[in-house]
Amino acid sequence: MSKTVKDLTAGTAGGICQVLVGQPFDIVKVRMQTSAKGTYTGMLDCAGGILKNEGPLAFYKGTATPLLGIGVCVSIQFGALEYAKRFFASQNAARGQDSGRLSRSQLFSAGVFAGLANSVVSGPVEHIRIRLQTQSNTSPLYSGPLDAVKKIYAQRGIAGIYKGQVATLYREASGYGIYFLAYEELVQREMAKKGIRRDQINPLNAVLYGAAAGYALWAVIYPIDMIKSRMQTDGFSVETGKKYKSTWDCVRTVWRTEGISAFTRGLGPTLIRSPFANGATFLGFELAMRALDKL
Template sequence: MTIELEEPPLTHDNNQVFKDLFAGTMGGIAQVLVGQPFDTVKVRLQSAPEGTYNGALDVIKQLLKNEGPRGFYKGTLTPLVGVGACVSVQFSVNEFMKRYYDKKLGGQPLSLLQFFNCGAVAGFANGFLASPIEHIRIRLQTQTSTKAFNGPIDCFSKIYQQQGLFGGIYKGLIPTLFRESVGLGIYFATYEALIARDLAKDRSLTRADISSLKLCLYGGLSGYTLWIGIYPVDVIKSKLQTDSLSKPTFKGSLDVIRSVYGSSGIKGFYRGFIPTILRAAPANGATFAVFEITMRMLG
């Protein structure tokens, strides 16, 4: 299948990588500010023992009652810096791969599979950065009355002291790499397909003519396809990354799968799905819109 892009937004000037990185960082900051409250609810649902909460609304009520509105933004500093960096890597590697294919194909339009490949490479590269950042963020998000960590640096230090680099800081790396590779392949391919559909309808349009509202809509739809495709893997990752540091329950992903399926069946792999889907549209819509608008401003 070939997606006809009338005017592919692929340039090869020396400053392009820096533009991609900066625009990606702006998109990542927007994603965190919009999506953090949803993500906190999702992580609490995913990681809490069975019966702790009666659903997303119960998490919200308990958060407001016990921790106040600021509880929704627990651990925000880590994702604000970290997700900014992660989204920067995602978009810059994806754009680099698009330019690679553009050069290889001599300017011919990329196929849907090639767009998927671009996103998958971006996801794999990003996984090595996302894994430790998300691990620290999740530890901070799931702190309640007992405060084990005094911020991201203290959290990093304590995890490293107890379990080292690969057994501790990079815990959950394998499911993170799988989630990022497959998920971002779907994510970027969906977005490019929607953009191409608009350009095919009206060949007088260029990518820069697509409105901010449509960019938000297409980003939101891409977020839906991402999470529908890989959500159970995210649950496995979260279970690993919230396991006890001193007396871990799980040896790896297979242990998590057996435990979740044994206690809750298939539905156990979809705990926290509703707040994730509710988050997907605004957070990813903001991400893509801010990225595209920043790129237009940079020229």
């Protein structure tokens, strides 16, 4: 099996783990991000409202899209990351340097590359997911992911599918640069300190390193993620109309009308979700890679 196929397969395993663990937290985050100020008193109020009004299965509303889409996204992330790491390792070897340990700038650049590659799929996948997560439960606009894609494409073409893509590009490039830098630095440090191979690292450490990387990710991207969510739900229905002319207009409008607190609304469920979802992602990836290496 080629290295690229292994990377993509292991990335898919990591993505599926991420969705199954993180989806309930994600829907609470999105509801809080996109709701009007004062709609919820906090994370528990939002989660309680969803449970009371829509039932427990509502926490997995729109899961089909991320289960398939995020699986592909994380597959692309890790495929692009590992490709970039091999590229930089070959450059280091050509210079007579240690090819087994990449510099921080190289790890960050590999993460940026992974994020940009991922954004081609993650933008529309998250757009459709957010549409399904925030639509009315009593009179939904879309019956499911495919229906949403068909209706959005019929109304606005490919630009409608990629709504909010500018914010997505900013988020993925900056976020995944930090994300993979943090994780790979921790992994490489343990390997160098203990003189061990990557497949000898304790799986529990992969979870802990993934959790740390997740916190680093969200510390950088949360305000950008909020703007992305606002852009992707803008013009959701005829009744609400379109509020924002562009990404920067969205930033200015939110700042002016809701203040700085709007940029961190919904951060609570994200911080709770992050260590579990990201720990599961890297654990799934590392264990899948070990299993594939034995084939």
